[in-house]
Amino acid sequence: MARNKKGTGAFSSERRNILKFGALSCAAGAAGGSGLLGLSHLFQPTEAEAFDVPKASDDPFIYTTCVNNCGSTCVLKAFVRNDKVVRIETDDGVEDDWENGIFQIRACPRGRSMRRHMYSPGRLKTPLKRVGKRGEGKFEPVSWDEALDIVAAKLKHCIKEYGNASVYSHYASGVITGPMTRRENFWRLMNLLGGFSLGYSDYSSAQNQAGLRYLYGKPGYSGNAISDIVHTKLAVFFGANLCETRSSGGGLQYEIMEAKRKGNTRIIIIDPRYTDTSVAVADEWIPIRPGTDAALASALAYVLIKENMIDREYLNTHCVGFDVATLPEGAPENSSYSDYIMGTGYDMVPKTPEWAASITGIPAARIYGLAREIGQAKPCYIMQGWGVQRQAAGEMNVMAIAALANLTGNVGLRGGNNGDLDAYHSSKTPRMPIGQNAVKTRFPVFLWLKAVEDGKSMTADQDGIIGGDRYPADIKFIWNYAGNTLINQHSEIAETERVLSDESKCEMIVVMDTHMTSSAKWADIVLPSCMYPEQTDIVGPSYAMNTDWALLTEAVKPFFDSRPVYDVCVDLARRMGVEQEYTEGRDREGWIEHLYQTGTRKIFPEMPATVAEARKLGVHYRAKSRDFPVPFADFRQDPVANPLKTPSGKVELYSAALYALSQKRKLDSNVLGDVIPFVPQYVPTWDGCEDVKAKETYPLQLIGFHYKGRTHSHYANVDWLLEALPQMVWINPIDAAQRGISHNDMVKVSNERGEVHIRAKVTPRIIPGVLAMGQGAWHRPMAQGSKVDVGGCINTLTKYRPTAISRANPMHTNLVQVDRI
Amino acid sequence: MIDLNQELVFVMDSSRCIGCKTCMIACKDKHDNPVGVSWRKVLECTSGDWAQAPDGSYTQNVLAYYMSVACNHCENPICVSVCPTGAMQIVENGIVAIDTDLCVGCGECRWNCPYSAPVLDRAKKHMTKCDMCRDYLAVGKLPACVAACPSRALTIAPRKEAVAKLGRAEAAPLPPSGLTEPNLCLIKHRDSLSVSKSAAVLANREEF
Known part of the structure; x- marks a missing residue:
């Protein structure tokens, strides 16, 4: 028998009476076991009164995805009510058959928290224009037209005055699969305008x-x-x-x-x-x-x-x-x-x-x-x-x-x-065709900040420039879509802030993202992006999967004025006079159909004839032996x-x-480890365990790691994840005891570059002499320009010193001290 | 897929658990629980000591493992017997569930439950806890946590057979199973410790 819950609110008189009785019973329980007064039977329902099974909700669902840079793509089923995602489930479309390469593409806690991520307080609702100093985080809302007019005008100015190489599409990996959602949408536009600047390699595996x-x-x-x-x-x-x-x-x-x-x-x-x-x-x-x-x-x-x-x-x-x-x-x-x-x-x-x-x-x-x-x-x-x-x-x-x-x-x-x-x-998912980039000269991506400060000084011998002897421009315009490497994920935040705060160097920073990230705070124009469940696309396995599958995703209504990157690039293309070339006469659905036919169905000819039919199908899986070519x-x-x-x-x-x-290559003999050996060997380095001089002040090594509560800095603001997987610094009990640090104490981790306030996870699961902090937590300075970060971001402490050989990021090489606060 | 209209147990394969907490988040999402209300917990057990040799090298005996635990729908549910209002009940197929119309949120169940499974939802003003997703089971769907587990560490199984085969979960950091006879079966991690070590090895109290 279902009860009518409407009449039994928390403050109904009936409930208050029960509450009173409950308190009495608790006291009795404490005195010597519940039921001592022999009254609890008064409230025991008979079997006939037992309450019914709640009814499972019958909200419809759409197939969508979580495609950030963890190397996997996961399948999400988003249940929708009143145009909002109200619940997430994951792939249950097949029985697991690992040996034949077909198994459920179950999302991890990040994907499962998607709706909390979509509707979190930091979500961007409208375009924003900076009104304070750069990096101060002061903005006013503007219309899409005004925002894109400003962006287009500055783009024209920079191309004309400084050349195409001065326009830089920043390294960003917030979207890793899906032609309509990935970064190529902007690259296609820029190539129609004469090219743009791009770093080579990445922050993940440059030295590898x-x-x-x-x-x-x-x-x-x-x-x-x-x-x-x-x-x-x-x-x-x-x-x-x-x-x-x-x-x-x-x-x-x-x-x-x-x-x-x-x-x-x-x-x-x-x-x-x-x-x-x-x-x-x-x-x-x-x-x-x-x-x-x-x-x-x-x-x-x-x-x-x-x-x-x-x-x-x-x-x-x-x-x-x-x-x-x-x-x-x-x-x-x-x-x-x-x-x-x-x-x-x-x-x-x-x-x-x-x-x-x-x-x-x-x-x-x-x-x-x-x-x-x-x-x-x-x-x-x-x-x-x-x-x-x-x-x-x-x-x-x-x-x-x-x-x-x-x-x-x-x-x-x-x-x-x-x-x-x-x-x-893994099977390949189609990408938006980008054409040819006329700017052939590229720098190691880690050196983008040097390219902002003094790009023209960068050479092949010294800085690893490829496609030319010297970089032809300084970066004047940064397009930062779906990424937090502008501030958060680049080494030595104080140094990045120093360079970016000089508005005569980089003249325009455009950040298009879903949330007010620590990078978005440094934008001149902020453009609110739709999240994956708010835009249709084609997805499949990401780069670190060994399976073959494809999924045509559906979409819920975008959050406030947020828009998909493709649509925004079309509007920019119109302002730059290349709309027809950009769209080739297709709208968004037209592109998806085109890419489905020319890309997806080339790989999976057995898939349905149209996108509409494929969307009804859900995930399409294909078997694959686990013995891959050697x-x-x-x-x-x-x-x-x-x-x-x-x-x-x-x-x-x-x-x-x-x-x-x-x-x-000229190397700095004052820097320990700034050498180029020609057979594989061990090199003691600056801020390494053998940097005896630096260890006098900062005796502990600090490394970052990829934390399960985030993908890099993605999902870092989701309250459910922060609760279940708090940001803490790992420290061995031996090091903790020497400093009077107990588990869960607030500590400060510091070096000459900055200071991070964070809780300590005292655990024997780390070697003594070493601290570890999950990378990607959002930088939150105690005050504007402060070197004290209460957000737990490791790049407050890392150093912007590229490696000798590949000019890459050395983010796990740090010496620090840690103290109780 | 097994028949879901029967008495079931959670089977926790601790040797497969990677501590990712997807089960916790899936549970929270399914039941719309706020921060502060977690029906499922992933417990981390860690122990070990380090010693340094004169040459600077170390030896250690560190071990760690995870265990995902919610309400175990026990054979002898203390929560049901101590509940002063009769809100805590054994319902269909041996599931222990709260009639929220009767619950006054006194917390007696939580204090008595050796697994601290019931949680007060302050906004709703009553106790809440895992009901094995009985709404899902009724329509032939797996509990949210089970369907979510990326490493396939958490499953459900027919109760009698599983308990006969695997016994009732008894390993650190859990309480002795004799207290309530939990309908939780455990496939132990290779480094699983005995319940006598439970208090000493629980390493992540701050996470729930």
Whole structure:
């Protein structure tokens, strides 16, 4: 029997009477057990009165998605009432069948909090124009027409006065799948206007890409699929926190869980933290000091060579520079890899486990043991995440780890690996065609701020400019769509603010986003963007998935005056006189139909004939074996017939290209670690564990990590997530005790760059001497311009100093002090 | 898919749990619960000590695991017996649920529940807790948390068979199962500790 709830409000007299009785009963309960007074039976309903099952809501749902930069795309079912999303569910369209590559693409807590994210207080409702000083966060609402008139006028001015290279589309990854939603919408417009400036590489894996290009002639994304661990008994991961970073139920987290069980594979994880990946799949955790992976790898190599556990034949036929026999002409004397390892190289230090123990924090006996385990496993899956390379000399960590895979001859084998992360094998989702960018010169993306301050001084030799000897312009116009790298996700916020606050340098900053992020606060014009559930699109697996599927998403009504980026770019194109060229006569739906027919259906010819039918279908899945093609298998088979794209065609343990770079790039001998070695090796660096001088004041290392409550800075303001997954700094009990810090205490983490106020997670899950803070929390200065951040943003403390080799971001290389507040 | 119109248990495979808390968020979203009201909790258990050698290297014995727990719809639900108004009831298929018309929010159930499962919703002015998504079960849908779990650590199963096979959950940081006979089955994590360590190893009290 359903009760009529309407008459029984919280303050009805009936309820008050019950409340009184309840209090009495509680007192009785405290005195000696409930029911003591024998009255509670008065309120026990008979069985006939038991209340009914509540009725499940019958709201209709639309298929939508969560497609930020975690490397996965997840399926969301958004239930809609009165044009608002009222509830989220996830994929339940298939039964899990992992081995055939079909399994539910279940969202993680980020996607599941979507409606709270959509309707959160910081959501942008209208376009805004800055009225205070830049960065002050003072804006007034303006119409779309006024905002876009201002943007178009400034765009014309900058192109005319400073050239197309002065217009920069900033690195941003808030939308990673979906042609109508991604950044190409603006790129297409700019290419119709004569081109624009773009950085190359990224903040995720720049040093991985660079290091592996020197080694293998291929810029990263080159390893055996993670599912290949089925075919080995031993997998060794340097970092790689897949279960947290790629936590999608349709992604690598689920895959590694299944693969480990199927292969009964022993997994060893080397990481400063006992990560959630270690919790879930590691048989052994080897804690290591940040930035010292190359020291460990070198000591492992020492034991492998010394105890003759290397694949000499492979090294002779497939590699150059292992020893003097394959050292190329022109190489300095005693400069082979084996010279460095065995103590006959430039430093004359044998890289023994005893040498590595004091650097890495790993006992020498364990290093011997690990080397023997690796040497005896045939094959062995050696893999690295991207945390090892976000370091002051991270390229060397990348190359030193990959060198191990070559010493042991594990490259190009099923169940082996080349030392890199999964190459990924997912179906491709179509993208908006962008045409040709007439600006061919590009800078390493991390140097965008230098390009703002003094772009014309940047050269190929010194700054890694490609496509020309020198950068042709200073950046005067920044378009920042769906990204927070303008402030939050770039190193050393105080330095970024210094450069951006000079309005004579960058003249216009346009931020198009969904929320008032810490970057949006630095905009001159803010444009409110629709979120994924508010715009139709085509989505599929993101870059770090190994599955084939596609989904045509639907949309709810946009939030206030927010608009999709495609529509905004059409309006800008009209103002710039290229509307017809931009739209090619198609409206939004016309583009989706076009891209569906020319892109999606080329990959999935079995899909319905029209977009309308495909939308009714929901997710389209396609089976795929978990045994993917083995990267480098042809090279392994026949290195002469299938050479690599390195200068020698072989794996370059000695890199002539790095030697050449070291001869022409000016490096700062006052900066520890500002060097360019040409064989993989350990480089002690500034703000590293061996920076003795800096450690006098700032004795602790600080690293960032990808936190489960966010994807980078995305979702950082969602109250449900902040409650369940609070932003805290990890500290070992030994370091905490020395400073009188207890769990959950408020502490300040500081160095000369700034200060972060944050709660402490006192946990043995981190190596002593090291702090860890999830990256991506929104920077919240205590006052305008203050270096004290109460938001918990790690980039308050990181340093804007690009690496020597690839001019990349060293965000996990920091020294700090921590104190109770 | 199993028949959902029968007595069920939550089965928590702690060896698969990555601590992501999707179950908590899915639960919150499904039931429209505000901050401060979490029916499902993901407990982190951590223990371990470190020692440093003269060469600067470390040895340690650190372990950690997660466990997702909500109301366990116990065989002997203390909450039902202590409820002064009769709001806490055993309803269809052994689900323990609150008749919110009768509940006055006194909190007796929460104080007595060894899992602290019932939570006061201050805005609604009554206790609230997991009802196994009985509205979903009635229409053949899985509970929100179960359908959400990205690592497939949380499932439901027919009660009698699962309890006979796996027993009732008994490992740190849970209370001894004898108190209420919870309808929660546990597949233990490799490092699972005994309930005698429960208080010592719970590492994330601040998160719920």
